Structures are given as C-alpha cells and as structure tokens.
Amino acid sequence: MTQRKAKEIMTRAIIEAKEDWPIDRLAEFLIENSVSGVPVTSEKGKLIGVVSLTDIVRYDTVPVKNVEPHSPHAYYLHAMERDYTPAEITSFHMEGESMILVRDIMTSMIFSVDEDTTIHQVADTMVRGHIHRIFVTREGKVVGVISALDILKTVL
Numbered sequence: 050m051t052q053r054k055a056k057e058i059m060t061r062a063i064i065e066a067k068e069d070w071p072i073d074r075l076a077e078f079l080i081e082n083s084v085s086g087v088p089v090t091s092e093k094g095k096l097i098g099v100v101s102l103t104d105i106v107r108y109d110t111v112p113v114k115n116v117e118p119h120s121p122h123a124y125y126l127h128a129m130e131r132d133y134t135p136a137e138i139t140s141f142h143m144e145g146e147s148m149i150l151v152r153d154i155m156t157s158m159i160f161s162v163d164e165d166t167t168i169h170q171v172a173d174t175m176v177r178g179h180i181h182r183i184f185v186t187r188e189g190k191v192v193g194v195i196s197a198l199d200i201l202k203t204v205l
Contacts, residue, residue: 053149058110058203059185059193065090067098068152072105075113075151079105086182088191096191097153099182148198161186162191165198 062078065088067118079085079102087099162171175183175197185193 053168055162055166055185055195058199059195061193063194064189066100066151072149078104089151097149098157099159100151100155104154108149168203171195
C-alpha cells in the first residue's frame with residue numbers, strides 16, 4: 050500500500066455542482082448520483098470549492114416566521130392573513146425554490162494532491178484535514194477524487 054499512487058485508486062468520473070444551483074437542486078443531484086459531496090465549479094468551469102450533504106444540513110431555508118417584511122413571501126403571507134385563520138395558514142405547506150445557493154454553503158478550501166502522491170500521503174492529508182474526500186490533480190487540473198472509502202478499500 051505504501052508505494053501505490055493516488056492515480057491507482059482515484060475515481061476518474063468526476064461529477065460537479067455549479068455555484069449558482071439552489072440547494073434543493075444540489076440535494077437531488079447528490080442523491081441521484083449516490084454521493085455525499087462534489088466539487089463546485091464556476092460558470093466558466095473553474096474549480097472554486099466543495100459541497101456536501103453536511104453543508105446542506107447546516108443551512109436551512111428561511112422559516113416563515115422570520116421572513117423579511119418587504120419580501121414577496123411576506124406580501125403573500127400578509128394577504129392570506131385577511132382570508133384565513135392562523136390555524137388554516139399553518140396547515141398550508143408553502144414551498145418555493147430555495148434562495149440559498151451552492152456558493153452560499155460550499156467550502157472554498159480545496160484539498161488536493163498530485164496523481165503521483167502515495168496513498169499513505171493521501172490518507173495522512175485526509176486525516177490531518179478532517180476531510181472525507183480529496184481531489185487528485187495533474188498540472189493543476191482535477192482528474193479524479195479519492196474518498197475515505199477508497200482509502201479503506203486499499204487495506205482489504
């Protein structure tokens with residue numbers, strides 16, 4: 050294991066999220082692809098961060114009771130108050146597209162290793178950084194990703 054390289058165990062098929070996606074789209078994307086996190090790219094395709102299910106859990110949409118007074122949501126809520134009782138209003142399930150975007154919740158610190166880095170060094174970097182995935186690069190471009198599970202597979 051100590052002489053094997055990152056390029057030998059990395060996943061080459063990289064999927065990515067766009068920075069301007071709402072978090073509900075991100076959640077669907079992660080679930081559909083059975084992954085817990087992905088790199089985030091800008092509109093121009095530049096790697097700018099990483100986002101995970103944990104990031105989604107840390108943030109939530111604005112609750113109805115904390116809506117800003119001049120938002121469209123507040124306007125419609127106020128209009129409903131004239132026609133419905135408070136009990137009826139709370140029974141409604143009002144949902145719209147999240148206003149929180151991937152760029153708002155992503156981590157901009159990107160951990161990466163060269164494709165010729167040893168697996169031992171990769172594991173050490175992941176442990177020291179308390180991270181679950183690390184990007185593998187060649188000449189500054191992402192060519193793969195290694196997850197904690199990939200590291201575990203190498204010892205079996």
